[in-house]
Amino acid sequence: MHVITSSCFLLLWMHTLTSVKSQAAVNCRNPVIEDGVVPGNVNEYNENDVLSYTCNPGYKRVQERDSRCTNSGGRSAWIPTPACEAIKxxxxxxxxxxxxxxxxxxxxxxxxxxxxxxxxxxxxxxxxxxxxxxxxxxxxxxxxxxxxxxxxxVACSRPRDRYLLHWGDSWFQQKKLGDTVRYGCRSGYRRTDRATRATCTRDGWEPNPLCQEIPLCGRPPALEDGDVKNTTKERYNHSETIEYMCQSYYTMEGEPYRTCYNGKWTGQMRCLNPCVANEDEMRQHNITFKSNDYNKYLVHDEIIEFKCANGLPVGKVAMRQRCNSGVIVLPTCREDLS
Structure with missing residues (x-):
């Protein structure tokens, strides 16, 4: 019994060895690849060997994955199959x-x-x-x-305008064609074209740029028969205001202020001329002041009353007159020759 058992074990060991040798004998032949080439002169490859091959110009690998020599159901095979296809x-x-x-x-x-x-x-x-x-x-x-x-x-991402002060939506939220967003600009800058909202267009955010630098104003314009109250500067910022005054006896018409607005001075005023009661003209009209308190310089819109030096008034001009920007109409009296 001992000999028979030993023989059985010997046969089993030989069968196992033969099976192992059979499995270890897996090998792959050098494949022929249409529109491709395998470099070198290797004719056989062992199991798990990787095949190196290139495709002809205008062609590419069908599979990007490496082809390996593999035992497939007891037979050797290249997996995936090495193949080339036209580049498209x-x-x-x-x-x-x-x-x-x-x-x-x-x-x-x-x-x-x-x-x-x-x-x-x-x-x-x-x-x-x-x-x-x-x-x-x-x-x-x-x-x-x-x-x-x-x-x-079409979509618009967050605008990259360093002059933006605030953006009325999430910085990271994209907007689609036609969407609008409220925005504001930093000090010294204004929204371009007086826009109140930015609009997503095919060309990006409009207006473009979103913010413009507000131009400065130069020296304020001169005022005829008047002047600026304080010392002037070479440049004025947006919204800066200056005050004017008229010369003595001249009257300001309009607000006495001009404001720098978007690089231009705004505000209209003028100095209205005073009236001068010329004594020679008054003698020619045979008139004099009704009151001794009157000054010969009359400011605009001031009322003065005349009287005849002698004799009686003639014509339709009343003795009571108003100074109108340097012009005053004088009445006339007929001299009494009696």
Missing amino acids: CELMLPPVIGTIYEPSYRNRFSPGEKVRVTCGDRYWISEGRSRSRSAETTCKEDGQWTIRPVCQE
Whole structure:
């Protein structure tokens, strides 16, 4: 019994060894790859060896994953199968709503072939800083497009305007075509074109730029027969105000202030002339002041009353007159010769 048992074990060990040798004998032959080439002179590969191969110009690997010599059901095989295919660029199908391809009858193209992509009203092709509704793209040798031919919905990101003071929405929320946002500018700057809201357009945020520097004002304009109350400067900021005054006996018409507004002086005033009662003219009209308290210089709108030096008034001009910006009408008296 002992001998029989030993024989059985010997047979089992030999069978196991044969099986191991059979499994270890897996090998792969050098494959023939259409439109590709395997470099070197290796004819056989052991299990788990990786196959190094390249595709001919204009072709690429069907599978990017490495091909390994593998035991597949007791037989050797390259997995995945090494193969090459012609390089093609593909268009997305179906396209975004409203998108048109030209040519439109296929979606696979060879290197060097061109396609024009036209997007719908609310879409664009975005490539770096370039955004357009229609663009031409070319299939490259590596199977990629020179411009990614994908229409995306028009959107505006956070504006990069360092003069913005506040933005009436989340800085990180994108806005779509036609959306508007309230905004304000820093001190010394104003909203361009007096806008109150920024609008998302195909060309980005409008107005562009969102904020403009408010121009300064130069020296204030001179006032005829008047002057600025305080010392003037070479430059004035937006909203700065200056005050004017008229010369003695001249009367200010309008507010005495001018304000720097967006680089221009605003405010209208003038100095109205006084009236001068000329004694020679008064003698010619045979009149004199009714009261000795009157001054010969009369300010605008001041009322004065005359009387005849002798004799009686003639004509329709009343003895009571008002100074009107340097002009006063004199009445006339007929001299009494009796």
